[in-house]
Amino acid sequence: MKVLNLQCASGHAFEGWFGSEDDYQSQQSRGLLTCPMCGLAEVLRMPSAPRLNLSGARTPLASVPSAPASPTPVAGSRSRPEAAARHSQAPQTPESAQAEAILLQAMRHVLANTEDVGAHFAEEARRIHHGEIEHRNIRGETTPIEAQALRDEGIDVFHLPIPDGLKGPLQ
Incomplete structure (x- = not known):
């Protein structure tokens, strides 16, 4: 199992779990990787610290190689230099990460406490309003x-765009 740090062109950071490197590359090349926050398919792999299982390690910690200092490009990223440029100029601040977390929590609350009536929304809203x-x-x-x-x-109605990642079951 590979756990990768990913980031969309809008700067939303998230994790992706893949069975292997080939699985990740396959999903990326088929356009299956999208941001769970905004749905963008421009997703880059970000640097991450490797998980080290040191329970039976015989080599000293100093000899363990460190993670690369620069992001690993994904398939197709060379043909989109503007996406890489947007990533470097839109780092996620702690404040924006906290705001996103609050927004996602509110969206999950709305989804958990409402009934989805789909395309019949206007009809159902009128029937409720008129008793x-x-x-x-x-x-x-x-x-x-x-x-x-x-x-x-x-x-009273309002528009709440729900990211695709929240529409299905989250793991």
Whole structure:
């Protein structure tokens, strides 16, 4: 099992778990690696400290080679120098990491405490608002025009873009 530190072009840092280096390269080349925060497929592998199992080590710690100092490029990254440039100019600060964590926690709370009604959102919201069905917290999909029509009717709605990584089960 390989655990890699990854980062998207927007600067979101996350971990990826892969069965092998070939598995990682295969997923990267097929465009299957996306940022769980924003969904971007421009994902770079970042430097990471190796995991050392020293329980039975006979060599002194000083002779263990250190991790490379520069990021390892991924397949296709040479054809996109602008993505690498964006990575170097958008480091994630502790404040932005904390803000992302709070946002993800809020999104998980919304997902856990609402019912997904999908494309029937506007219809269900109206039925709840007019008392035709029992009140419950819902989420779903609607067009901007339908959302504005709901607001005009006095129904509170807001747009919350949910990253693809949160839509399915997280591990």
